[in-house]
Amino acid sequence: MTRKLRNITDKLPPVIALVVLVAVWAAVCGFGSIPSYMLPSPGSVVKAFVSDFPLLMQHAGATLTEAFAGLGIGILLAFFTASLMDRFSPLYRAVYPLLVVSQTIPTIAIAPLLISWMGFGMAPKITLVVLTTFFPITVGLLDGYKSVDPDAISLYRSMGAKNGLIFTRIKLPSSLSYFFSGLKISASYAIVGAVIAEWLGGFEGLGVYMTRVKKAYSFDKMFAVILLIVIISLLLMGLVALIKRAVMPWERKGAKES
Amino acid sequence: MSTCSESVVLSCENVAKSFDGKMILQNVNLHLNRGELVCLLGQSGVGKTTLFHVLAGLYQPDEGRVLLNGEDVTGKPGKISYMLQKDLLLPYMSVLDNTAMPLIIAGKKKKEARAEASSHFADFGLEGCQKQYPSQLSGGMRQRAALLRTYLSSRGVALLDEPFSALDTLTKSAMHRWYLDVMRRIELSTLFITHDMDEAIVLSDRIYVIGGRPGTVTAEIVIKEPKPRPDDFVLSETFLRYKRRLVSLL
Numbered sequence: 001m002t003r004k005l006r007n008i009t010d011k012l013p014p015v016i017a018l019v020v021l022v023a024v025w026a027a028v029c030g031f032g033s034i035p036s037y038m039l040p041s042p043g044s045v046v047k048a049f050v051s052d053f054p055l056l057m058q059h060a061g062a063t064l065t066e067a068f069a070g071l072g073i074g075i076l077l078a079f080f081t082a083s084l085m086d087r088f089s090p091l092y093r094a095v096y097p098l099l100v101v102s103q104t105i106p107t108i109a110i111a112p113l114l115i116s117w118m119g120f121g122m123a124p125k126i127t128l129v130v131l132t133t134f135f136p137i138t139v140g141l142l143d144g145y146k147s148v149d150p151d152a153i154s155l156y157r158s159m160g161a162k163n164g165l166i167f168t169r170i171k172l173p174s175s176l177s178y179f180f181s182g183l184k185i186s187a188s189y190a191i192v193g194a195v196i197a198e199w200l201g202g203f204e205g206l207g208v209y210m211t212r213v214k215k216a217y218s219f220d221k222m223f224a225v226i227l228l229i230v231i232i233s234l235l236l237m238g239l240v241a242l243i244k245r246a247v248m249p250w251e252r253k254g255a256k257e258s
Numbered sequence: 259m260s261t262c263s264e265s266v267v268l269s270c271e272n273v274a275k276s277f278d279g280k281m282i283l284q285n286v287n288l289h290l291n292r293g294e295l296v297c298l299l300g301q302s303g304v305g306k307t308t309l310f311h312v313l314a315g316l317y318q319p320d321e322g323r324v325l326l327n328g329e330d331v332t333g334k335p336g337k338i339s340y341m342l343q344k345d346l347l348l349p350y351m352s353v354l355d356n357t358a359m360p361l362i363i364a365g366k367k368k369k370e371a372r373a374e375a376s377s378h379f380a381d382f383g384l385e386g387c388q389k390q391y392p393s394q395l396s397g398g399m400r401q402r403a404a405l406l407r408t409y410l411s412s413r414g415v416a417l418l419d420e421p422f423s424a425l426d427t428l429t430k431s432a433m434h435r436w437y438l439d440v441m442r443r444i445e446l447s448t449l450f451i452t453h454d455m456d457e458a459i460v461l462s463d464r465i466y467v468i469g470g471r472p473g474t475v476t477a478e479i480v481i482k483e484p485k486p487r488p489d490d491f492v493l494s495e496t497f498l499r500y501k502r503r504l505v506s507l508l
């Protein structure tokens with residue numbers, strides 16, 4: 001009960017700030033000091049969102065397909081890589097620094113290359129999503145595996161447990177919360193990555209649609225797409241949080257000091 | 259000495275262990291008889307935990323060997339139950355699953371393992387906590403859960419590393435009574451570490467004093483009082499005599 005109350009009072013300030021921001025935006029547009037084709041009013045953005053809704057959904061479908069495919073492959077690849085690196089420590093020492101550094105490579109810089117290598121279909125978009133989602137999850141998993149108390153492994157070895165069991169019963173579950181932090185970041189990267197790849201060419205997707213409405217100077221529609229991307233990213237992050245809650249029930253049970 | 263070679267369940271001979279060229283243990287010889295509760299007493303950092311890791315087969319000693327019922331088990335884990343200094347209950351498993359793990363490792367089916375573990379919950383004062391997570395238990399209960407897990411991985415010999423040191427005095431003496439009772443019922447031989455002299459005198463059949471640098475057995479004391487010892491044993495002249503001797507040795 002008090003927890004629910006605190007939840008509401010926590011969320012109140014940002015909601016108020018958002019309302020104020022939108023109000024200022026609407027007022028600026030209302031005064032007519034900025035031409036409406038440059039900064040559409042909140043009302044016209046919502047109108048564009050509603051009237052374009054079927055079209056937006058169609059393009060969102062393509063973007064989501066790329067994002068989910070890329071995220072799925074990225075997760076599998078990350079599990080494979082991280083587990084292999086954890087098993088063979090020379091590999092870990094050789095590759096881990098590279099992984100961390102590689103996270104600083106800007107996605108936008110790779111996208112044109114991928115397009116020229118793979119054409120305008122879904123392949124380069126999915127590849128870009130794989131690349132952007134793979135690293136946070138791999139690093140998260142590796143940190144998770146390393147977070148395991150060596151004494152817990154000693155205990156299980158003293159009970160006669162072999163490496164396989166230690167991996168599935170200790171390392172994997174212990175790294176779940178690290179995995180989900182990585183996944184939460186990756187889920188929003190996946191959408192943005194797909195959209196960026198679509199900017200550079202393609203037949204379908206929110207990024208393709210964005211370049212089209214930009215060429216037509218329909219900034220209200222442009223804002224509507226951005227709004228949709230924000231909504232989708234938030235929904236995906238919410239979905240990750242929901243899955244995490246379902247998969248890690250012990251995180252919720254009231255922890256008692258001991 | 260109270261040695262009778264037939265009843266020795268665990269022993270080590272001339273054990274030496276170093277880390278990065280630094281000698282931690284040297285020339286350690288000790289033994290544990292069937293049904294005995296023997297204590298290793300020594301200051302912290304002297305190498306007691308390291309010795310337990312060697313006995314449990316987790317560390318290969320530089321020299322010497324470990325014998326379990328006459329069989330050489332040096333460097334072979336999985337033969338002796340070992341309760342480490344922390345309870346190490348896995349936070350993502352229910353208390354029942356935590357305690358059932360040794361049975362699952364031994365190859366039992368999940369359902370059987372759970373049923374067997376659950377059947378001991380009352381004995382270990384844990385009834386009703388099966389489905390809870392370790393974070394929901396009190397310190398004493400966590401310790402009992404860890405002891406149950408040790409018991410279920412038991413092959414007759416248990417190594418306990420400071421099992422009661424995190425508990426307050428009252429909980430501690432309740433746990434002592436309870437543990438002695440459990441030991442008697444399940445015929446367990448126990449080697450345990452403490453740095454609490456009173457605890458050592460109250461619980462042990464014998465005490466090995468570990469000291470020196472590198473660490474080794476510097477003295478052995480037999481506590482002849484029959485067990486269980488009465489509550490006021492700690493106030494008796496006999497108790498004080500043992501304690502004076504220990505103080506002079508440490």
Ligand SMILES: Nc1ncnc2c1ncn2[C@@H]1O[C@H](COP(=O)(O)OP(=O)(O)O)[C@@H](O)[C@H]1O
Pocket residue numbers: 277278282300301302303304305306307308309
């Ligand atoms: N894995 C290890 N690597 C290097 N040094 C260790 C390791 N384990 C223990 N030591 C060292 O060995 C000494 C004895 O430690 P320990 O056996 O834990 O002592 P005790 O349990 O008696 O307090 C300490 O100085 C500790 O730093």
Ligand SMILES: [Mg+2]
Pocket residue numbers: 306307308343
């Ligand atoms: Mg220790």
